[in-house]
Amino acid sequence: MPGEPTATGPLLTAGELATRLQTTAQHSGAVPVLLDVRWDLGGGADPDGFAAAHVPGAFFCDLEAVLSGPGAPDGTDGRHPIPHPGDVRTWLRAHRITPGDPVVVMDGGHGAGAARGWWVLRDAGQQDVRVLDGGLRAWRAAGLPLEQGPAAAPVATDDLPAPSAEFREAPGALPRATAPQLRGGLPAGTAGLDARPAARYRGEELGPDPVGGHLPGFRSLPVADLYSDGVLRDPEEVRARLADAGVDATTPVVVSCGSGITACQVALAHQQVFPGAPEPVLYPPSFSGWLAGGHPLATGAEPGTMPPA
Structure with a gap:
């Protein structure tokens, strides 16, 4: 599946x-x-x-x-x-x-x-x-x-046979997080990971967004800490970096980035070094969607805490 x-x-x-x-x-x-x-x-x-x-x-x-x-x-x-x-x-x-x-x-x-x-x-x-x-x-x-x-x-799809039953499945096979869920705060024991460069996480650089910062409660785990020139680092190094962010093979994880792309690299690295572990849940809109929704932001090196809704 x-x-x-x-x-x-x-x-x-x-x-x-x-x-x-x-x-x-x-x-x-x-x-x-x-x-x-x-x-x-x-x-x-x-x-x-x-x-x-x-x-x-x-x-x-x-x-x-x-x-x-x-x-x-x-x-x-x-x-x-x-x-x-x-x-x-x-x-x-x-x-x-x-x-x-x-x-x-x-x-x-x-x-x-x-x-x-x-x-x-x-x-x-x-x-x-x-x-x-x-x-x-x-x-x-x-x-x-x-x-x-x-x-x-x-x-041309008109020239193809009708799609098989497998291609008529209900949409969305993978779980994903939503803004209302995250606005209520991460569940106890769940790690939120932000794949963007640390300076954007801290709010010191903006990137393509009008303001910087991060989702309250999320920890910084830049993709560059897990990959070197696009190649996954040594598995022990990756597991150690995940551990620094509070993640082991049993930890529920939500991943975010700027727009839902590099967060997939964090999920991929997690699945490579923890084969068989539950997959991290993607928050697809990531920081750009969170910002557009007018939700609270945190700045600085610490995750911060989600304020009451």
């Missing part, structure tokens, strides 16, 4: 992916579908970068058009609202990807786009989604082959 943790964690190294592709091709197994979410914070989707070099056979997946959807006019869904699962499934069908196909998501190497794809695809009902650790940068560094060319055109 989508969202169920795997025994080995969701990350694959470049060597592991290359072996899997070769082995399944030789033995007529289910060859993984490769999706390249080439995207940079501040720069947007990068189809030109994909066309210049990508893993052979990969499809380009636009984070802005496919992995984000329209949100509330007042901005309370954040800068990158989660798309409706039905829209994601339509895109998958147009690329002849079925719910049971194994999928490996990657990006240029920063990791944010791939992690967002990992979360959104599973939310849309995709059952087996992994992530290439380090993305194209790691694949290239391993000396593995590359391909050039633009993204493949999707098949």
Whole structure:
């Protein structure tokens, strides 16, 4: 089922992916579908970068058009609202990807786009989604082959058979937190983690938001503390950093960031180092949506406390 943790964690190294592709091709197994979410914070989707070099056979997946959807006019869904699962499934069908196909998501190497794809695809009902650790940068560094060319055109959905029952599931396979829930304060024993840079968390830098700060009660855990150049740090180091934020394998976790993208990297790291543990719950609007809703903010290095509603 989508969202169920795997025994080995969701990350694959470049060597592991290359072996899997070769082995399944030789033995007529289910060859993984490769999706390249080439995207940079501040720069947007990068189809030109994909066309210049990508893993052979990969499809380009636009984070802005496919992995984000329209949100509330007042901005309370954040800068990158989660798309409706039905829209994601339509895109998958147009690329002849079925719910049971194994999928490996990657990006240029920063990791944010791939992690967002990992979360959104599973939310849309995709059952087996992994992530290439380090993305194209790691694949290239391993000396593995590359391909050039633009993204493949999707098949018109009118030319496809009716969607299977698996693609007609109720939307939203993964749990998520809402602003009203968080406004009431985090439940006892639950850790709230903020993936943004520490200076934005403290309120010293604004980034794309008009003011800085963080959700009261959330602790700072920047993505850079868990990854180095888009590659997950040593598992013991990641577990230690999570422990510093009050998280072990049994801790309920809510993750947030600026707009619901890098928070997925924290969830991904958690699932890699705590395979089988309950998955962190995403607050999709994150700081941008929280701010648009006029909710209380905290500043400084300490989490602070949510004031009474």
